[in-house]
Amino acid sequence: MTTILIVEDEQRIASFVEKGLRAEGFTTLWAPTGADGIFHATEGDADLIVLDLGLPDIDGLDALASMRGQGVTTPVIVLTARTTPSATLASLEGGADDYMPKPFRFEELLARIRLRLRAAAPVEQSAHILTHGDIALDLKERTIRANGVTSVLTAREFALAETFLRNPGAVLSRAQLLSRVWGYDFDPNSNVVDVYVRYLRKKIGTDRLETVRGMGYRLT
Template sequence: MSQILIIEDEPRIASFVAKGLRAAGYSTHVEDTGIVGAQFAVSGDFDLVILDVGLPDIDGFEVLDRLRGQGLTTPVIMLTARSSVTDTVAGLEGGADDYMAKPFSFEELLARVRLRLRTDPGTAASATVLSHRDLSLDLRTRRATVDGREVDLSAREFTLAEAFLTNPGQVLSREQLLSSVWGYDFDPGSNVVDVYVRYLRRKLGTARFETVRGMGYRLV
């Protein structure tokens, strides 16, 4: 399982990213300051770093400079409220592997995380097909099949199904699914998760997705 370090001082964003990545099968650790975050990063225990620019002590550019200055080659994806070309160029020229402006969708962040980790054959992200019993998802072609029969899923339905197949048998809360599939800026009071689970039941099989009362849903 890939280990991802999140250096982000906004609790809501840090929680959203961490929950979503865990639902996608990654292990996460969060730090909210640049100095401590850099210390954790250089330990070498992480496969990827998600780094915010606007940190309370030293900014993300300084953190990145420290990491690259110590020879750390771990992929770094920078997050920032700044979207100017100057800042983007500064981040990339400073050694960042990718650069995303806030607000962002979790789907896009997850795609970029997978891209940076794809070269590691030991990660879940490198798998091109997720399977559970007679249900399969091809992550490369974005096709779903049930007992060898192709089923048409929308992009959102596919991402939701992927969250379940990454964690078969595990109860996923509505909050986890909301943050990992729809993003941190989506209304937490929405019933969109329940609606889309109904869509998946209709297309992939009612008995496949179990409701765990008061907790969430589980792929059985």
């Protein structure tokens, strides 16, 4: 059974989320402090983590950094009252897979949890084919097939497509895409990511790469 770890100091919110998730068939764990959350995360007790940033002992961003620093790859959804763009970007750059502001609707949180769990599932692939839905990326030929059409990719288009296909459903910031496709030394103020996303959309369909305003892009 899938276990969701809720790192949240407000018992009322944690109980609300736990009740809803259990009704949907999930098992839940509640960690009221960052230290408890880090312990359960590093022990591998959860399949997904819902993380508040305003924790009583340590900041949620520090807890997230500790988890990722200890090799925890479990999907993390930040659920917080911090709604500034800087908090959103800091969370995503720090290793969060998604970000939801409070107050929130449980139905939306549930949908995001299910999406993150699907994205974390092993990607279907053969020896050299990476797939997601009806999109197939040939790692050998460097071609992509979508909507029944096969297209040849440039080196950068290929690297960008591979990054999205290895992280389906995850929101990838421009900075993350720059570092993975172009390298850390590339100018962070460049619009090259947007340009190549536009190129890739022409080959797989404009609706396949969703723009998440203020955050980045994701493969739907």
